[in-house]
Amino acid sequence: MNLEVIVAQPLLKANEELAGQNRNRLNRGGITTVNLISAPGAGKTTLLEKTIGALKNLFSIGIVEGDIYTTFDSERLAGQGVAVVQINTYGGCHLDAQMVAQALERLPLAKLKLLFIENVGNLVCPAEFDLGENCKVAILSVSEGSDKPKKYPLVFQEAEAVILNKIDLLPYTDFDLAAAKEQLKEIKNNLVIFPLSAKTGEGMEAWVEWLKDKVSQTEKSSATG
Amino acid sequence: MHETALIAEVLKTVRQSALENNLPKVTKIKLAIGKLSMALPEALIFAFQVLKKGTICEEAELEIESKEIILQCLDCTQEFRSQDYNFSCPFCARSRIKIIQGRELHIISFEGEENELGSNCGSTLIKSQ
Ligand SMILES: Nc1nc2c(ncn2[C@@H]2O[C@H](COP(=O)(O)OP(=O)(O)OP(=O)(O)O)[C@@H](O)[C@H]2O)c(=O)[nH]1
Ligand SMILES: [Mg+2]
Numbered sequence: 514m515n516l517e518v519i520v521a522q523p524l525l526k527a528n529e530e531l532a533g534q535n536r537n538r539l540n541r542g543g544i545t546t547v548n549l550i551s552a553p554g555a556g557k558t559t560l561l562e563k564t565i566g567a568l569k570n571l572f573s574i575g576i577v578e579g580d581i582y583t584t585f586d587s588e589r590l591a592g593q594g595v596a597v598v599q600i601n602t603y604g605g606c607h608l609d610a611q612m613v614a615q616a617l618e619r620l621p622l623a624k625l626k627l628l629f630i631e632n633v634g635n636l637v638c639p640a641e642f643d644l645g646e647n648c649k650v651a652i653l654s655v656s657e658g659s660d661k662p663k664k665y666p667l668v669f670q671e672a673e674a675v676i677l678n679k680i681d682l683l684p685y686t687d688f689d690l691a692a693a694k695e696q697l698k699e700i701k702n703n704l705v706i707f708p709l710s711a712k713t714g715e716g717m718e719a720w721v722e723w724l725k726d727k728v729s730q731t732e733k734s735s736a737t738g
Numbered sequence: 739m740h741e742t743a744l745i746a747e748v749l750k751t752v753r754q755s756a757l758e759n760n761l762p763k764v765t766k767i768k769l770a771i772g773k774l775s776m777a778l779p780e781a782l783i784f785a786f787q788v789l790k791k792g793t794i795c796e797e798a799e800l801e802i803e804s805k806e807i808i809l810q811c812l813d814c815t816q817e818f819r820s821q822d823y824n825f826s827c828p829f830c831a832r833s834r835i836k837i838i839q840g841r842e843l844h845i846i847s848f849e850g851e852e853n854e855l856g857s858n859c860g861s862t863l864i865k866s867q
């Protein structure tokens with residue numbers, strides 16, 4: 514006879530549990546963790562290079578570098594004197610909490626104050642997978658077109674801040690900065706938006722200050738909690 | 739894009755539960771997929787057709803219940819449906835919101851045929867676990 518079994522189980526349950534463990538571990542260590550998400554080539558690695566340059570003398574920084582096959586990005590960052598761990602997903606289109614848990618084993622967590630996770634270049638799947646970060650930051654570059662927020666709303670809804678990168682290219686594109694900001698605000702009113710150029714450095718200060726603020730907030734809460 | 743991985747997870751979970759419930763053959767699987775989740779129903783069905791081969795779900799059909807996006811405004815506490823991915827509150831125009839429904843990626847239930855020797859012959863029974 515036919516029997517119906519109620520399962521009522523989230524498909525990503527295993528990932529959510531592991532992400533929770535990562536989060537506890539990172540919070541206990543007073544580490545601020547930022548999950549960087551963007552389409553391929555929006556400028557995650559370039560932004561990291563510049564950000565590290567501005568912050569590495571203030572506190573120690575770790576990087577988890579997600580990439581499908583190559584180690585090019587972690588080679589770029591390893592030259593900067595920060596702890597870099599590479600994860601290759603071999604075709605996988607996003608990082609998951611299990612991969613990050615393994616990467617944490619290879620990082621000097623006791624020393625770190627700030628950890629960046631460069632997710633695999635993709636605006637779709639990474640939004641769905643909690644890694645245990647404190648916040649997600651989405652990067653949209655002006656060469657991608659200003660309709661992206663409405664096309665990929667989940668990532669922008671999940672993000673705490675959005676970087677509009679490559680503003681040095683604005684004169685050469687039809688990207689409408691005001692319209693993009695408005696669309697982002699419709700998705701999430703309290704999004705923090707940083708228009709900047711990781712290449713020229715224009716607009717970087719506000720982003721760097723925001724990160725410093727995050728780091729001191731995490732330090733305070735791990736000291737009291 | 740990760741629909742294949744999701745379906746692999748469905749097949750794994752259902753297989754385990756079916757064996758525990760003494761169901762050697764699965765005939766139907768029901769999923770709830772939120773409209774805000776980035777999983778496409780067509781891609782899920784395609785992945786299911788491919789991956790179910792040679793498993794106890796080989797003859798099963800996949801039923802997908804699509805879940806509308808329902809949001810709650812954190813400023814005025816009203817609940818509303820999102821139109822066209824607009825997340826601002828129609829009551830107070832702000833958009834600090836909580837997602838009530840629409841992010842689902844859930845297995846709701848599955849149906850299977852019992853072993854001849856099973857003790858529940860003759861009736862369809864709903865079991866929770
Ligand atoms: N003009 C301009 N180019 C930029 C800027 N930021 C990055 N780029 C260029 O964009 C290209 C891609 O940058 P990456 O930093 O590698 O982008 P990514 O997001 O890390 O790419 P993947 O890891 O492959 O997804 C490189 O050629 C960069 O030099 C910017 O602000 N302005
Ligand atoms: Mg990169």
Ligand SMILES: [Zn+2]
Binds near residue numbers: 813831
């Ligand atoms: Zn409201």
